Amino acid sequence: MKRGAMDVRQEQPPRYKIQVKMVKTVALDVKSTDTVDQIKSKISAIEGIGKSQQVLFFCGNHLENNNRLADYNIMTNSSVDLYVTDGMQISVSIPSVGKIIKLNLKKSQSVADVKSEIEQKVGIPLDEQILMYGCQQLEDNKLLSQCGLSNGHTLHVLVCLTDKLRMSINVDGERTVNLDVKSWYTVADVKLMIETFEGLPACSQILMRTQPGGAETLKDTETLQNQHIRNNDTLMLHQNIQLFVDFGSTVSKLW
Structure with missing residues (x-):
């Protein structure tokens, strides 16, 4: 038993020391008018970060890119702390709208997170986006690190229009009705749905869309797609009330 124990001890690898450098100081030649973004460019050129x-x-204050060193009272021999994150900047090319945008992201974010940022910046709904990288379609639940994306890479967005729409109808500014429709429905179809759900005669409905130049009345025969109605759009509904006035033996109808 003792001999076996000695053999085990002899088989263990020898211990040795390594050196891990935890802090590195880099001296930069700067001017008080330099911005924080310019300082980051200098660091990037020297360290490749x-x-x-x-x-x-x-001094515990986060330095914003557009501010100058003088704004933070950073003077000669001041020490600025640098923290390296998993952040990266990628380009997003959207051929269908002729745009290329820049996004500041983290490798720990998901593809779904990227779609959400694209929706905020460009207005393309999440469910209409297909993200492509390296000739492969990216799955929503994948992390950017798992997709092999890193700083400076480019994503491509294919826009795949869906025929499902959720739209809101503001009825005379008093209440809002939500409808699930298809992009190929006509305006007349939508009016019929409103009549079914709200009891408002389709013939008395005027559907309008507000635009920068004013309100536009939608034509009954046009489809929602042709009228450029998008998911989550809101339409205004006004009622065209018929009024009958009795003048003795003559009855007139006023619109």
């Missing part, structure tokens, strides 16, 4: 991965602090 992308600007989107850099977070700078001075």
